[in-house]
Amino acid sequence: MWYSIAAIVVVVLFLAGIRIVRPTHRALIERLGKYQRFGKPGFHWVIPLIDRLIQINVTEQMVDAQPQEIITNDNLNARVDAQVYFKVKDDEQSVKNSQYNVNNYQVQIVNLARTTLRNIIGTMTLKSANSERDKINNELLMTLSGETKNWGMEIVRTELKEIDPPKDVQETMNKVVKAENEKIAALDFANAMERQADGEKRSEIKKAEGIKQAKILAAEGEAEAIRLVNEAANTYFVGNAQLLRKLEALEKALRDNAKIVIPSGTELINVIGEMAGVMPVPTTRKADR
DSSP states (O other): OHHHHHHHHHHHHHHHTEEEEOTTEEEEEEETTEEEEEEOSEEEEOOTTTEEEEEEEOSOEEEEOOOEEEEOTTSOEEEEEEEEEEEEOSSHHHHHHHHHSSSSHHHHHHHHHHHHHHHHHTTSOHHHHHHOHHHHHHHHHHHHHHHTTTTTEEEEEEEEEEEEOOHHHHHHHHHHHHHHHHHHHHHHHHHHHHHHHHHHHHHHHHHHHHHHHHHHHHHHHHHHHHHHHHHHHHHHSTTOHHHHHHHHHHHHHHHTTOOOOOOTTOOHHHHHHHHHTOOOOOOOOOOOO
C-alpha cells in the first residue's frame, strides 16, 4: 500500500514538474531563488516548489510611448506619440540581463522613450520637428540603443506616430499652406501666359519677316525688269531718239483710239510704217489695161 502511495506521489511530482518551452521563448531556471540553468526550446523538468522556470519572449515586440504634451523650442505645445520595436537577444547572457539587470524592461523602455522625445523635440521648433521626423527617429533609436545595451536586448527601430500642434496653430498652418499653394498656382498660370504671349510675339515677328521678304523679292523683281528694259533701250534705241518718239506717239494714238485717215490707194502697213518712221513697203501698180 505504501508503495502505491509513493508511486502516485512520484508520478504527481513528475507531472507537476514538466515544463515546455516554445521556440519563441527562452527560459531561466532558478532553484531556491538562485540561477540554475538556461532553458532552450523543448522539454524541461523542474522540481516542484523548489525550482522556478521563467520564460522570456525573444521575438520582436512593440511598445507605445503613449501620447504626451511637449513644449517645442518656439514655445508651442505639441502632442507627440511614438512606438518602439525591440527584442531580447536569444543567447543565455542576454536573456539573463533582461531579467537581472532591469526591472520590467517594457515599462523602462516606455519611460526612457518618453524622456528622450522630450529632450529631442524640446530643442526644435514645431515646423522643424514635423519636417525632420527621420532625424528624430534616428536620434531616438541611437539613445535607446545606448541606454539599453546592458539590458540584453536590441532596439530594432523607432517610429514617430504623430506630432500634432494645438488646434489654433494647426488652423493657421493650414491657411499658410493653402496660401503658398495658391501662390504657386498663380505663378504657374502667369508663366504659362507669358510663354503663350512670347509664342504669339515670335509668330507675328516671323509673319512680318515673311511679308518683308516677299516685298523685297517683289521689289528686286521689278528692279530687275526695269534694268532689263533699260538695257534693251540702250541697246536698240541709242541714236534713234526720233524713231523712239514716233513709236511712243503711235503707241499713244493706238491706246487713245485715235482715228487715222488712210488715203485711198495706200496700203495700211505703209501708213503705220510712216507714222512710226519706217520706210514704206513699195507697192506695184497694176498695169493699165
